[in-house]
Amino acid sequence: MTEPKILANGWESITPADAGWTYVSFAVHTLQAGDSLTLPIDGQERALVPLSGTADVAADGQRWQLGGRQTVFDGLGHCLYLPLDTEATVTATTDLEIAIAAAPATTKHAPVLVTPDDTDLELRGGGNASRQVNSLMLPDFPADRLHVIEVWTPGGNWSSYPPHKHEHDRDGEAELEETYYYRLRDPRDGWAVQRVYSPERDFDLVQTVRDGDLLLIPWGYHTTVAAHGHDLYYLNVLAGPASKRTLQAFQDPCLKATQDAWPDAGIDSRLPFIPRYPS
Template sequence: MYLVKGNRDFGYVDLVPAANGAGLKWISLGLLRLQPGASYRGKLDGHEAVLVLLRGTCKVQVAGHEFGPYARQNVFAERATAVYVPVDGDYIVTNAGEGTLEVAVCQAVAEESHEPFAVLPEHVETKSVGEANFRRDVHDIVVKQAEGKVHRIIVGETFNPPGNWSSYPPHKHDEYIPGVEACMEEIYYYQCDPENGFGMQSIYTSDKAVDETFRVQHGDAFLIPRGYHPVCAAGGYQLYYLWLMAGPIDRTMIPHDDPNHAWVRERHWS
């Protein structure tokens, strides 16, 4: 219901479809893997999208605009490059390199129409969050800097050093309280360095109606319709996850900490 195991097939893989077991209504996630010289033509239906380059070299065409070629060795080596595709848009992704191309197709329900644009590595906003063994690096790809340029979609990346926690103190964003908490669904897509690594992903609610922990591996996805959702990297392995968010209200990211663990932020936050 929450964990989707990775798929290494070539072509377009609907990793988290619009109709999914967790009941997500606002977001979905596809993974595009292309061999050298191959192209994929996509068509959005009632959704906007952010195409995030994970590995390889690509060219992208959107509504008469051409972007690229863009290259990324891997998610751990350099900051992201991404292309925004407006609602109901057509796009073509071409592998312009010599190795396998991997692109995450992050989608959110949308009605507003905007212009396509590219996010280059120098546009990605980076910050170190937390301290001690819950310090992590957060990269904002399409977040505050995209306000007014997209409708609902929010996309970024988080990097956990080996053994470190993120989404910590545990937080949630499933109940809209102005100025206190946002109402947004979320999807995580993981990669590990080395690739045979893993992490531990929890999801729980205050009433314990949901209280589960999963072992997540390279290429897996995790669906977060509600609840607190802390994640930890295994010792010796760096854990990356792409995060995709959207909801019915607005794009203001306000996570609400679990009151049982809020003291961690109050005492240790830097």
């Protein structure tokens, strides 16, 4: 299996063969208004998340309209879940940037459109580890393997903290492959820092990430910090071999106790800073 790595903006689609793992595929497609994209029947379930613009999706005699924000910082995302054995046509009704995550599936569920009305304005953490979360596909979602989450982190704050991992299938931890797709409110000058580390593997990656970069995490503790003054977004996709849907994570025991101070610190007063819908 591959080591954790960050792909610089300019990468195209990532398949399990590209990543050196088994489950997660991920791509971001840019379409001009009126352009279409066909998603074939290939043994995978999919999640479609418009990053900007609006889309019309047709599949199995049904149609859905989704999207509407100009950037990921304008409002919460929509997510269209398309199950196994579903051929679909995505048509851009405006200029469109759309993320598509996929994973192999064995059970065909019903398609589901998740809108901003279906999710909470969820705040996690405390102090300078506060962030805003939009949980699009959690373990109770009717799907086989895919989990999809949006996270916004104000400039200067830590995210995915305390560091945690999804590496072993055991009590309190699930084996999951994971991607982070990063966007910055200032796409030209914005940046953040990503750390992925594994004491048991003598591995430590600390790297600057910028708008459009993609992180592959097959194993290891991970955490992210947004540079001061630079708000960060990432789209988080996870899938793994467990027969039961789960996002159980094992926190770094050296840092787990840091969250004990969060109730006294409270949530960063800047949050929530992403509205449910664009204003």
